[in-house]
Each structure stands twice: as structure tokens, then as C-alpha cells.
Amino acid sequence: MKKIFLLFVSVLCCFSMFGQIVPYLQTPTSHSIWVNWRTASGTESIVYFGESSESLAQTASGSAELFSGVKDNNYSYVYHSVKLDGLASNTTYYYKVKSGAAESAVYSFKTQPELGEGGVYRFIIMGDHQLQDDRYVRLMTAAKNIAEAKYGAPIEQYINMITNVGDQVDNGSYKQYDIVHFSKSELLSPNLPIMTIVGNHETYKGEENPMLLYDKHFPHYKNIEYKGIKSNSNYYYAMQQGRALFLMLSSDHPGTTQKNWAKRVIDEAKEDADIDWILSYNHRPLQAEQYVGDISVWVRDEIMPMLNATEKSVMNVAGHHHLYHRGQLRDYPTYHIITGGAAWNQRWGDSTEQDFDDVQKTIDYWPFQIVELNSATKTMSVETYVIGNEAITLPAPVLVDEFHRKFGKAKPNKPSITNPPAAEIELPYTFESSAYSTSTDELYNSVQFQAASDAAFTKLEFDLIRDYENLYGKPSGSALYVDLHKDVDVFKQTLTKDNLYNGTHYIRVRHRDRNLEWSEWSDVVTFTTINGSNGAPSITTSKRTYQTGENIDILFKFLPNESGQWIGIYKEKNKYPDNTSEEWGYINQVSGTVSIPFTKADGVHYAVAFRDGGYKELARTDLFYIGKVPVLSTEKTVFKPNEAIKVSFSNIPNLTNDWIGVYKEGQTTDPDAGGVTSTLWTYIRDANGTGEHTFAKGLPAGDYFITYLMQDKYFEPGERVYISVDVANNVRDVVEHDFSVFFDAKNDLIHISALNSGKRERADIYSVNGVLKKSVFFTENTQIDMSTQASGIYILSIGNSLKNKIVKK
Numbered sequence: 001m002k003k004i005f006l007l008f009v010s011v012l013c014c015f016s017m018f019g020q021i022v023p024y025l026q027t028p029t030s031h032s033i034w035v036n037w038r039t040a041s042g043t044e045s046i047v048y049f050g051e052s053s054e055s056l057a058q059t060a061s062g063s064a065e066l067f068s069g070v071k072d073n074n075y076s077y078v079y080h081s082v083k084l085d086g087l088a089s090n091t092t093y094y095y096k097v098k099s100g101a102a103e104s105a106v107y108s109f110k111t112q113p114e115l116g117e118g119g120v121y122r123f124i125i126m127g128d129h130q131l132q133d134d135r136y137v138r139l140m141t142a143a144k145n146i147a148e149a150k151y152g153a154p155i156e157q158y159i160n161m162i163t164n165v166g167d168q169v170d171n172g173s174y175k176q177y178d179i180v181h182f183s184k185s186e187l188l189s190p191n192l193p194i195m196t197i198v199g200n201h202e203t204y205k206g207e208e209n210p211m212l213l214y215d216k217h218f219p220h221y222k223n224i225e226y227k228g229i230k231s232n233s234n235y236y237y238a239m240q241q242g243r244a245l246f247l248m249l250s251s252d253h254p255g256t257t258q259k260n261w262a263k264r265v266i267d268e269a270k271e272d273a274d275i276d277w278i279l280s281y282n283h284r285p286l287q288a289e290q291y292v293g294d295i296s297v298w299v300r301d302e303i304m305p306m307l308n309a310t311e312k313s314v315m316n317v318a319g320h321h322h323l324y325h326r327g328q329l330r331d332y333p334t335y336h337i338i339t340g341g342a343a344w345n346q347r348w349g350d351s352t353e354q355d356f357d358d359v360q361k362t363i364d365y366w367p368f369q370i371v372e373l374n375s376a377t378k379t380m381s382v383e384t385y386v387i388g389n390e391a392i393t394l395p396a397p398v399l400v401d402e403f404h405r406k407f408g409k410a411k412p413n414k415p416s417i418t419n420p421p422a423a424e425i426e427l428p429y430t431f432e433s434s435a436y437s438t439s440t441d442e443l444y445n446s447v448q449f450q451a452a453s454d455a456a457f458t459k460l461e462f463d464l465i466r467d468y469e470n471l472y473g474k475p476s477g478s479a480l481y482v483d484l485h486k487d488v489d490v491f492k493q494t495l496t497k498d499n500l501y502n503g504t505h506y507i508r509v510r511h512r513d514r515n516l517e518w519s520e521w522s523d524v525v526t527f528t529t530i531n532g533s534n535g536a537p538s539i540t541t542s543k544r545t546y547q548t549g550e551n552i553d554i555l556f557k558f559l560p561n562e563s564g565q566w567i568g569i570y571k572e573k574n575k576y577p578d579n580t581s582e583e584w585g586y587i588n589q590v591s592g593t594v595s596i597p598f599t600k601a602d603g604v605h606y607a608v609a610f611r612d613g614g615y616k617e618l619a620r621t622d623l624f625y626i627g628k629v630p631v632l633s634t635e636k637t638v639f640k641p642n643e644a645i646k647v648s649f650s651n652i653p654n655l656t657n658d659w660i661g662v663y664k665e666g667q668t669t670d671p672d673a674g675g676v677t678s679t680l681w682t683y684i685r686d687a688n689g690t691g692e693h694t695f696a697k698g699l700p701a702g703d704y705f706i707t708y709l710m711q712d713k714y715f716e717p718g719e720r721v722y723i724s725v726d727v728a729n730n731v732r733d734v735v736e737h738d739f740s741v742f743f744d745a746k747n748d749l750i751h752i753s754a755l756n757s758g759k760r761e762r763a764d765i766y767s768v769n770g771v772l773k774k775s776v777f778f779t780e781n782t783q784i785d786m787s788t789q790a791s792g793i794y795i796l797s798i799g800n801s802l803k804n805k806i807v808k809k
Contacts, residue, residue: 020104020105021037021038021039021097021099021102021103021104022037022104022186022189022190023035023036023037023095023097023104023107023189023190024036024037024182024185024186024189024190024194025109025189025190025191025192025193025194026193026194026195026218026220027193027195027220027221027224028109028111028112028161028193028195028241029111029112030087030089030090030111030112030113030114030115030117031085031086031087031088031089031111032083032084032085032086032087033083033084033087033109033111033193034081034082034083034084034220035047035062035080035081035082035083035084035095035097036079036080036081036082036217037079037080037097037099037104038077038078038079038080038178038182039077039078039080039099039100039102040077040078041078041100042064042078042099042100042102043064043078043099044064044098044099044100045061045062045063045064045080045081045082045097045099046059046060046061046082046097046098046099047059047060047061047062047082047084047095047096047097047098048095048096048097048098049084049093049094049095049096050093050094050095051091051092051093051094052094053094053106053108056094056095056096056106060082060083060084060085061082062080062081062082062083063080063081063082064078064079064080064081064099065078065079065081065216066078066079067079067174067213067216068174069173069174069175069206069207070207070208071173071174071175071206071207072173072174072175075173075174075175075178076174077174077178078099079216079217080097080099081219082097087111088111089111089112089113089114089117090110090111090112090113090114090117091110091111092108092109092110092156092157093108093109093110093111094106094107094108095107095108095109104190107190107191108154108156108191109156109190109191109192109193110156110157110160112160112161112241112242113160113241113242114242115240115242115274116242116243116273116274116275117242117243118242118243118375118376119242119374119375119376120372120373120374120375121160121241121242121243121244121372121373121375122147122151122158122159122160122370122371122372122373123159123160123161123162123163123370123371124143124147124159124161124162124163124192124368124369124370124371125162125163125164125165125317125339125368125369125371126139126140126143126162126164126165126339126341126367126368126369127163127164127165127166127167127168127196127199127319127339127340127341128165128166128167128168128199128283128319128320128322128339128340128341128342128343129167129168129180129181129184129341129342129343130167130168130169130170130176130180130201130343130344131170131180131342131343131344132179132180135341135342135343135366136180136184136185136341136342137184137187138342138387138393139341139342139366139368139387140184140185140187140188141187142368142385142387142397143188143368143370143385144187144188145397146370146385146397147159147370150370154191155188155191155192156191156192159192159370160192160241160242161192161193161194161195161241162188162192162193162194162195163194163195163196163246163281163317164194164195164196164197165196165197165199165281165283165317165318165319165320165339165340166196166197166198166199166200166201166202166283166319166320167199167200167201167202167283167319167320167340167343168180168181168196168199168201168202169181169201169202169206170201170204171201171204171205171206171210172202172203172204172205172206172207172209172210172211172212172213172214173206173207173210173213174206174207174213175206176206177213177217195239195246195248196218197236197248197249197250197281197282197283198211198214198235198236198250198251198252198253198283199252199283199319199320200252200283200284200320200676200677202214202252203252203677204677211235214234214235215234218234219234220234221233221234221235221236221237221248222234222237224237224238224239225238226238226239226240226245226265226268226269227265227268227272229261229264229265229268231258231261233250233253233258235250235252235253235258236248236249236250236253236258236261236262238262238265240274240275242373242375243274243275243276243277243373243375244275244276244277244278244279244373245265245269245272245275245277245278245279245312246279246281247262247265247266247278247279247280247281247307248281249262249280249281249282249299249303250282250283251282251283251284251296251298251299251318252283252284252676253664254296254298254299254302254664254666254667255664255665255666255702255703256666256766256795259302259303262303262306263306266278266306266307266309266310269310269312270309270310270312275312276312276373276375276378276407277312277314277373277380278307278310278312278313278314279314279315279316279317279371280299280303280304280307280313280315280316280317281316281317281318282296282299282303282316282317282318283296283318283319283320284296284299284318284320284674285316285318285319285320285321285325285336285338286299286300286304286316286318286329286336287300287325287327287336287356287358287359288320288321288325288338289325289353289354289355289356289359289362289472290321290323290346290348290350290351290352290353290362290364291321291346291351291352291671292351292352292353292354292672293352293670293671293672293673293674293675294320294321294671294672294674295674296318296674297668297673297674298666298667298674299316300674304316304329304334307334308329308331308332308334311333311407313332313334314333314334314335314380314405315334315335315336315337315371315380315382315405316334316335316336316337317336317337317339318336318337318338318339318340319338319339319340320338320340321338321340321346322340322341322342322343322344322345322346322366323338323340323346323362323363323364323365323366323367324337324338324339324340324341324361324362324363324364324365324366324367324384324386324400324401325337325338325359325361325362325363326338326359326360326361326384326401326403327356327358327359327360327361328358328360328445328446328512328516329358330357330358330465331518333405333515333516333517334516335382335403335405335516336358337369337382337384339367339368339369339384340366340367341366341367341368341387342366345389345390346364347364347389347391347474348364348473348474349474352672353473355470355472355473355484357464357465357466358465359472360445360467360469360470360471361400361401361469361470361471361472361481362471362472363386363400363471363480363481364389365386365387365388365389365392365394365400365480366386366387366388366389367384367385367386367400368384368385368387369382369383369384369385370382370383370385377406378406378407378408379404379405379406379407380404380405380406381402381403381404382401382402382403382404383399383401383402384399384400384401384402385397385398385399385400386398386400386480398480400480400481403514404514404515405515405516406515409440409442409515409517410438410439410440410517411438411513411517411518411519411520412436412437412438412442412444412511412512412513412517412518412519413437413438413439413511413519414519414520414521414522415433415434415435415436415437415509415510415511415519415522416433416434416509416522416523417431417432417433417434417507417508417509417522417523417525418432418433418434419431419432420525420527421525421527422527423527423528424527424528424529424530425527425528425529425530426529426530426531426532427495427496427497427499427500427529427532428494428495428496428497429494429495430492430493430494430495431449431492431493431494431495431507431509431525432491432492433447433449433491433492433493433509433511433522434491434522435491436491436511438513440513440515442513442514442515442517443468443513443514444468444511444512444513444514445467445468445512445513445514445516446465446466446467446468446490446511446512447465447466447490447491447509447510447511447512448463448464448465448466448509448510448511448512448518449462449463449464449493449507449508449509450462450463450507450508450509451463451495451499451500451505451506451507452505452506452507453503453504453505453506454506455506455524455526457506457508461499461500461501461505462495462499462500464493465512466485466488466490467485467490468485468490469483469485469486470483470484470485470488471483471484472484493509497529497532497533500529500532501529501532501533501534501535501536501558502529502530502531502532502533502534503528503529503534504526504527504528505526505527505528505529506524506525506526507524507525507527508521508522508523508524508525509521509522510522533558533560534558534590535557535558536558536619537556537557537558537559537560537609537618537619538556538557538558538619539554539555539556539557539567539607539608539609539618539619539620539621540554540555540621540622541553541554541555541607541621541622541624542554542555542593543624544622544624544625545624545625545626545627545629545717546598546624546625546626547626547627548602548626548627548628549598549599550598550626551595551596551597551598552569552583552595552596552597552598552607552624552626553593553594553595554567554593554594554595554596554607554621555592555593556587556589556591556592556593556594556609556619557590557591558590558591559587559589559590559591559609559611559618559619560590560611560618561588561589561590562611562612563612563613564586564611564612564613564614565586565587565588565609565610565611565612565613565618566584566585566586566587566609566610566613567584567585567587567594567596567607567608567609567610568581568582568583568584568607568608568610569581569582569583569584569596569598569605569606569607570582570605570606570607570608571603571604571605572603572604572605572606572623572710572711572713572715573711573713576608576615577615582598582600582605583596583597583598583599583600584596587609598626602626602627602628602653602655603625603626603627603655603710603711604623604624604625604710604711604713604715604717605623605624605625605626606620606621606622606623606624607620607621607624608620608621623715625710625715625717627653627655627717628651628652628653629651629717629718630649630650630651630652630653630658630708630717630718631649631650631651631718631719632647632648632649632660632706632707632708632718632719632720632721633647633648633649633721634646634647634648634706634721634723635648636723637722637723637724637807638723638724638725638726638807639698639699639723639724639725640698640725640726641698641699641700641701641725641726642697642698642699642700643698643725644694644695644696644697644698645662645694645695645698645699645723646692646693646694646695647660647692647693647694647695647706647721648691648692649684649690649691649692649693649708650690651690652684652690652691652708653717654684654685655710655711656711657683657711657712658683658684658708658709658710658711659681659682659683659684659708659709659712660681660682660684660693660706660707660708660709661678661680661681661706661707661709662678662679662680662681662695662699662704662705662706663676663678663679663704663705663707664679664702664703664704665702665703665704665705665722665792665793666703669707669709669714669716670714671714672714675714679699679704680695680699682695684708698725699725700725701725701726702724702725702726703722703723703724703725703793703805704722704723704724704725705720705721705722705723705792706720706721706722706723707720707721722791722792722793722807724793724805724807726805739752739753739754739798740752740753741753741796741804743786743806743807743808745808747787748785748786748787748789748808749783749784749785749786750765750783750784750786750796750806751781751783752778752781752782752783752784752796752798753780753781754778754779754780754781759779760777760778760779761777761778761779761798762775762776762777762798763775763776763777763778763782763784763796763797763798764796764797764798765784765786765789765794765795765796765797765806766794766795766797767792767794767795773789773794774789784796786806786808789808790808791808792807792808793805793806793807793808794806794807794808
């Protein structure tokens with residue numbers, strides 16, 4: 001999304017800046033750890049350490065760098081980094097740090113287990129805490145108290161690590177990193193290593209280049225490797241701890257490079273006998289019941305299918321939304337959670353909300369998790385606690401969720417539909433499943449009914465999962481949540497005439513236990529429905545854009561043909577019934593076309609079909625546009641990093657708050673569809689309909705598109721312009737120079753010559769978001785015809801030897 005308007009709350013807090021050095025541990029392994037701290041001045045960076053608090057006989061020294069910005073009155077500090085290496089695994093070490101006359105207290109930490117070593121591994125999940133008040137300190141205090149009450153003290157003897165879901169700052173400024181993340185983490189940062197990921201707020205400008213600050217504070221992530229695979233980026237990495245692999249993704253840096261790296265890591269982990277669990281992290285979640293659509297479509301659609309290929313993938317962890325949410329992938333034994341704690345207020349009723357069947361609970365309280373991985377029992381166990389929210393501070397942390405995944409347990413027994421109907425029925429009809437049964441001690445979790453128009457269930461008409469609990473919506477009184485399924489028998493499913501239409505149908509049911517194992521599907525029951533509709537109500541416009549004054553042709557099908565049935569056209573920003581329609585008309589048919597004259601103002605609109613003369617919606621169209629279609633262009637398609645980019649525009653409608661946005665290739669513009677903040681943007685205000693705008697500071701290396709968007713929203717009436725920002729030769733990730741590649745832009749041909757002939761090779765052409773477009777096999781020379789491909793940026797991949805960027809104008 002382009003802009004985010006926040007209500008800033010002034011918070012007063014008292015602290016002594018750098019009065020006492022408190023270290024911050026990160027990037028741990030079984031034999032090393034990085035120790036960081038901040039001081040007001042001085043360059044000496046020494047750590048004294050040993051296996052006894054009485055004998056810190058070993059020393060290690062490192063680097064010190066003055067971090068200074070232009071924001072917040074040139075806020076600055078010295079950032080110290082020391083690596084302790086050659087340590088013994090699973091061993092407690094005591095240490096203190098020293099910079100000149102200043103030194104810390106003596107702290108202790110425990111090294112990580114050996115790679116592949118069995119036993120119990122525990123870690124805490126928290127994050128999304130970009131505020132300056134005490135919320136995150138309260139969350140961290142609660143996590144420490146619960147962990148030590150459960151397992152013992154000190155906490156570092158029983159908890160191995162903290163993982164953070166990103167948004168550890170509100171924007172990329174040095175003051176934010178100092179007082180929001182590092183200072184607020186001081187309760188546990190000297191004893192437990194903290195590993196984090198990129199959130200969207202890390203990318204927001206404090207300093208001119210906010211991600212440079214992330215690189216400077218976490219410079220070692222790019223060197224973390226798994227099976228020799230490095231990301232070469234601080235923004236995403238994969239680390240093995242014991243028998244667990246943590247796949248730490250950046251949902252704010254989607255694209256082919258990260259996807260290809262993730263695929264290599266996942267493919268290795270699937271076959272690695274030393275890995276039992278894969279836990280994936282991304283700041284933006286896979287699903288969300290508040291601020292619906294504000295998710296990572298890229299992680300959901302591009303990364304999760306690769307993880308779904310192995311049962312080792314047990315949990316996806318996200319933040320971004322400031323609450324707790326837990327669900328399960330519909331067809332795979334993987335949990336997905338949101339654990340956004342202690343950031344900006346987010347409550348029921350604040351946003352667009354929807355109850356999804358792959359989310360079991362959403363609770364608008366600030367959470368943290370304690371996760372235990374037990375290699376002996378092959379079990380992951382997770383507990384979620386909440387501490388309250390901005391309105392309520394709970395007297396003690398409350399356990400609101402427990403869930404687990406244990407390998408090797410039997411799935412539930414196959415159910416059946418116990419009341420198959422007669423050959424022909426008139427809906428509504430309630431189908432009943434047999435009772436849940438299993439050979440294990442697992443309780444039931446979910447029941448899924450599916451109905452289809454074909455026996456293979458490739459044409460689903462009804463598909464719903466219901467869990468034994470469904471925590472959704474605003475509770476009353478002092479309750480923490482409301483359970484919509486409290487009095488619902490999920491083993492019974494009523495289908496109505498709105499669900500199924502006249503004809504033959506097939507229905508089946510299955511059961512899921514609390515270990516995420518599905519039973520087999522029941523035997524299929526066949527039945528025929530009569531006296532209903534012949535299809536689902538739908539309305540569509542004849543095209544996406546219309547000229548001013550043109551009639552709006554709307555095609556409609558399978559409407560109930562009731563008295564008072566009508567279609568209304570609304571402005572994009574206007575919602576019914578609070579706003580009247582711009583134009584409207586009655587329709588007294590089941591199917592047909594209606595042509596509605598449109599005489600109101602140009603802009604983006606949608607149409608809705610209603611029943612009974614009221615506002616009960618039957619169907620709606622996608623957004624459509626009325627007015628002039630703008631045209632964008634640039635002088636060239638390839639720019640140097642930070643080179644000024646001039647965008648010309650013509651035929652613009654010049655409606656209020658029209659704007660131009662620049663996005664990374666593969667990103668989505670609309671936040672309701674998982675869209676992200678534009679990289680650059682400007683309003684368009686030119687009454688002549690023609691003009692230009694120069695983005696003077698340019699862009700960093702990458703692939704981008706430029707698009708015209710309407711009235712402070714995200715409808716794109718015209719064509720996108722694709723550009724690339726790169727080094728002069730436009731070549732990335734070249735591993736071996738075994739091939740010569742030339743793109744003949746005039747004839748749309750890619751010419752490939754093998755410098756070492758005789759070996760059969762495969763060349764693949766991908767879009768920049770990873771979609772395979774073409775493949776050819778060759779031994780010496782070949783040509784790839786690009787004439788049928790749209791303008792844009794493509795990646796040529798030849799085995800593991802070469803990746804080359806192709807820009808088609």
C-alpha cells in the first residue's frame with residue numbers, strides 16, 4: 001500500500017542512555033556466537049569469557065563502528081561486534097564486555113547443540129513491537145517468567161533461542177533500533193540469542209536508506225549456511241539448530257532469487273536425515289481474519305507449495321497483524337500462526353474482517369509462544385500466552401492455546417454419511433456424518449464436507465472445514481474471545497438452494513484429529529436436487545474500461561427473477577446502503593444483458609445485483625473504469641542504480657488524487673489482495689492531461705513496474721511499464737561462463753551458444769515472479785522465440801550454470 005496513516009501517541013520514558021552496557025546475542029551456532037552492544041563513544045571491543053563466572057580467562061576482540069544518522073538530531077552510537085568462536089556445543093559460558101572504562105555485568109549463555117543432535121530444543125517466538133512504550137518489555141518479562149516457572153532458572157539453561165517475526169522498529173532510523181529494539185530486548189538479549197526477520201516497518205524511511213541500517217545491525221545473516229547453501233543476503237537465511245531447520249524468509253523481498261534459494265534449501269532438507277522439523281518464518285502471514293487480504297500472496301502461492309512436499313514442514317510463523325491467530329493448511333499437516341505482539345492497536349471492528357475456515361482462532365491480545373521440539377518422541381509442542389492489549393492488562397499471562405504435531409501416529413478412521421437422501425430431493429437438506437473414531441488418543445479437531453457436480457470432485461460446489469472451536473469476533477464483557485462453534489454440531493451440514501443448483505451432485509466427508517491427520521474420505525453419496533436454480537448468480541461487465549457517456553453493458557445469469565430484483569452501480573469508495581447508487585435499473589429475467597446509461601462523473605465503479613427491492617446482495621462485478629485511459633512511458637527500459645527515472649504520461653483523466661506508483665516486479669499493488677507499499681510514488685496533478693515526473697533519486701538494482709492508479713486507491717486503468725535497474729551488462733548470478741547469450745530485440749529471438757559443445761542442456765525462460773514460460777533442450781546452439789511473450793523482464797536459466805536477464809520491450 002502506498003501510504004499508511006498512523007495515530008502517533010506521545011510516550012514519555014526515562015532511561016540512562018548507555019549508562020550500563022547490556023549485550024545483545026545473535027547468530028548462534030554450536031561452536032560460536034556473536035556479541036553486540038552499544039556505547040556512546042570508544043572503539044575498544046573486548047569480551048572476557050569462560051566456563052566459570054569466577055574465571056573469565058579467555059578474551060576475544062572485534063570491531064566498533066560509529067552509527068550516525070541525520071534523523072533525530074543526528075542520533076548516533078558506537079556499535080560493537082565480537083565473535084566468540086571455538087566454543088564447545090551445549091555448554092554454558094559466562095562473559096562480560098568491555099569498551100574503555102565501561103564494562104557490562106557478567107552474564108551467561110548456552111551454546112547450541114550439534115547439528116543433528118537429538119534431545120529437547122526450546123525457543124520463544126515474539127516480535128512486531130515497533131512502539132516506544134513498555135509493551136514489549138511486558139511481553140518479554142511475561143515470557144521469561146512463564147519459561148522459568150515451567151522449566152527452571154536461569155532461563156538460558158532451558159530455552160535455546162528467541163525468534164522475532166520482524167517490525168522490531170517503526171522505521172529505519174538509528175534511534176528506533178536503539179530504543180525500540182535493542183533497549184527493549186535487554187531483559188533477555190544478554191542470555192538468549194535473538195534471530196529476526198525483515199518486516200515492512202524495517203523498510204520504511206527513517207534514514208534515507210532504511211535497509212542499510214538492517215544490514216549494519218545484522219550483518220552476519222548473509223553468511224549463515226545450511227548444507228553449504230548461503231542466501232548471500234541479510235534479508236533471508238536458513239539456519240539449522242539441532243534437528244530443526246529455521247527457514248527465515250523476507251515477505252517484503254519477493255522474487256525469483258529468493259524463491260530459487262528457498263527451493264535449494266527445501267530440497268536438501270527433505271532428504272536430510274538430520275532434520276526432523278522445518279519451521280518457516282515470514283513477516284506477512286498466509287491468511288488473516290482482520291485487515292483481510294493484508295497477507296503475503298507470494299509466500300502462500302510460491303513458497304508454501306514447495307514446503308508442502310514434505311511433512312517436516314510443521315509450522316509457518318508470521319507477524320504483521322498485532323494479535324494472535326492460529327490455523328491449519330487445509331490439505332497439509334502444517335500450522336500457520338500470527339504472533340504480532342505489543343505493536344499498534346488492532347482490535348475487532350477496526351478493519352475489514354472475514355471468518356476463514358483455515359483459521360481456527362483469532363484473539364486480539366498480544367501473544368508469545370514457547371515451542372518445544374522433542375526428537376525422542378518426534379513431537380513439536382506449542383503453547384501460546386497473552387498478556388492483554390492496549391485496553392486490558394491481564395494480571396498474569398493467560399494460556400490461550402496449546403497444539404502439537406507428532407510424527408508416526410495413525411490417522412482417524414474413515415467416516416460415512418449416515419443419512420443418504422432419496423434419489424431426488426428439494427433443498428434444504430441436512431447431511432449427517434458418522435461419529436469420530438480413532439485408534440489413537442487424539443481428539444477430533446475438524447470435519448470437512450465437500451459437494452461436487454462430478455464424482456471425481458474436480459468441480460466443487462461446496463467445500464467447508466469446521467473445527468470443534470471457532471474463535472472469531474468481538475467478545476462481550478471480560479471474555480478473551482467468543483467461540484462461534486460453541487453450540488454447533490459440526491458433524492451435521494445443511495445445504496440450501498443457495499449452495500447447490502438443480503442436477504446431480506456428489507457428497508463426501510472426512511475427519512481431522514488434533515495431530516493434523518486427516519482420515520480417508522467417506523464413500524461418496526450421489527443425489528439429485530430439484531425445484532431450485534440452474535446455476536450460481538453472476539453479473540459481469542462487457543469490458544473493463546468504458547468511454548465517458550458510454551452505456552454500461554452488464555451480463556447476468558441465474559438470478560432468481562424475484563419481484564424487485566435490481567442492479568445498482570456504485571463508486572469504488574462508496575458502500576451500500578450508506579450511499580445511493582450512481583445509476584440503477586430493475587431486471588425481471590433469470591439471465592440476459594442490461595444496458596444502463598451512465599451520466600455521472602468518471603471514475604472507478606462496481607455494480608451489484610440485489611434481490612427483493614432491498615440490499616441483499618446476489619452478485620457483484622469486478623471494478624470497472626469510466627473515462628480516459630492514461631498512457632505511461634519511459635525513455636528507456638534499463639537504468640543504472642540511483643539513476644533518475646523520468647516517467648511521461650498522456651491522456652490522463654486527472655481525477656482527484658490519481659497517482660503513479662513504482663513497484664518491484666512480482667509485487668501486488670492492492671492491499672486487499674496482499675499488496676505492499678510502493679517503492680516510489682507521486683500524485684498526478686496536470687490539467688492538460690499530458691506531462692512528466694522525474695524520480696530524481698532513482699532505484700536500487702532490481703526489476704520494477706510503473707503503473708497509473710486511481711483516486712488514492714489501486715485500480716489500474718492502463719498498461720504497466722516494466723523497467724530494470726542493474727549493472728551495465730544486465731547479467732546476474734553467473735556461476736560459470738559456459739554459454740554465450742544474445743537477445744535480438746528486433747526479431748524477439750534469444751540466441752544461445754554452448755562454449756563447450758557436446759553436452760545436452762536445458763534452457764528455461766521464467767517470468768520474474770518464477771512462472772515457467774518456455775523450455776528447450778539443446779547441445780550446441782539454439783534460438784528461443786519470444787515473439788509470443790508480453791513485454792517485460794524474463795529470466796533465462798540454463799541448468800545450474802547461468803542465469804541471465806532478458807528485457808523485452
